[in-house]
Amino acid sequence: MKFSCALETSSERIRLVNVISPLIKAGYQLVSQKQEPSENGGNIIHVVARSQGPKTQADLVDDLSSIAGCTLFNLEISDEETEAPTKKAMDEKDVLATIGAQYPNIVNVVNQYADSLADNKRATALHELGRKVGGGIYQRDYALGSPLKKSVAISRELVPALKGFAKVKADGDMISLIRCPFCSSSTSSQSSCNFVVGYIEGFLTSNPAVGKASVEETSCGAGGNNTCEFSIR
Template sequence: MKFSCALETSSERIRLVNVISPLIKAGYQLVSQKQEPSENGGNIIHVIARSLGSKTQADLIEDLSSIEGCTLFNLEIDEEGGSSAAPAKKTLDEKSVLSAIGAYYPKIADIVSQYEDSLPIERRMTALQELGRKVGGGIYQRDYSLGSPLKMPTTITRELVPALKGLSKVKAKNNVIYLIKCPFCKSSDHTHSGCHFIVGYIEGFLASNPAIDVVQVEETNCGAGSTNICEFTIG
């Protein structure tokens, strides 16, 4: 079984040798490996290797996921059993993605994009919204839950906008939020789903505020491929 993978380290001190040594000990033959710096302060380790024994895909995923200080964000497997077999792409686990977001927040656009790319197209919208709800709700609880809760529209200008500024340049007008140079769709085409993360983020953030009734958020304009200004309306 031959595979290629990419892992992101949680620190620049975790280097190529810290990744390939456990793989060699676990019974993998290295074909090629490369290290490059990550935007989040760690390293990206690219590895192509093959198993020497009777390793299964589940064994491989477990071996890669157990490498200390690393997050697996891309894996393609070639069973080498036939030329028509397509590589299997691993869907990233939401729990691992949330852990990576917690470690690198607010520099999370690449993590969200990697999660999006790992998902089947039909699951992307709902999965990204759910991820966004958990992140947005967690940020409200962490940074804004102390003191008296603010009602609408004050919570938008005094809490939601400052929270979103960690992710992107933001403007707000009444109940409409604008993300300028939105990092979640900057490289997307008309089929993008990255901004659904922001829809969920806003919903989760506001839903965690006990002074706010149930809200619905809709992306009313996406700037992917044009202005790169994305518009979200809170209803």
């Protein structure tokens, strides 16, 4: 079920991220989203999305009406069986805002972002997203301490950071994600592990004692045991 709607927020402080985050958590895949100021001092949030599970129209109305501080209007529902599906990439800025609001519960939004991308752009876009998120997490959580050399930074900083997503094993410069959620939770046949590659690179490169770091996924568990291995150089 695909739908478009507009919601008016009660305050300008309630913004796009406050709307799309609960929709993603409720199991909707975003197609497009836009924010503009309303005449009443709040914002108008325009959303086009589709349900990914068994949702009725009543479920949809309940989900939209339950978003805090928002009033629903102009809801339109279309029958996707009678129309050719269109794919529009989610905006990276919106995805980063959602990640910032939900971190570390970001697997769904990363996989939805991956599914929204064209095949020939997916790997590069996920890698860049991961670099920005990983670098941001290092700056937020680890930059105030004394910079650690690479081997120590991997075991004391990178591994704890990655544990927000999956069980992690480290062996020197090799990192393994056990039951990698970026494979097992993807709604498409595509892996989202380029995000992890970028995340590790961005995290380590932000450490001045490490400098440039290069990461390669040497084994992907998509379609198998969901254990992915990454080599850090």
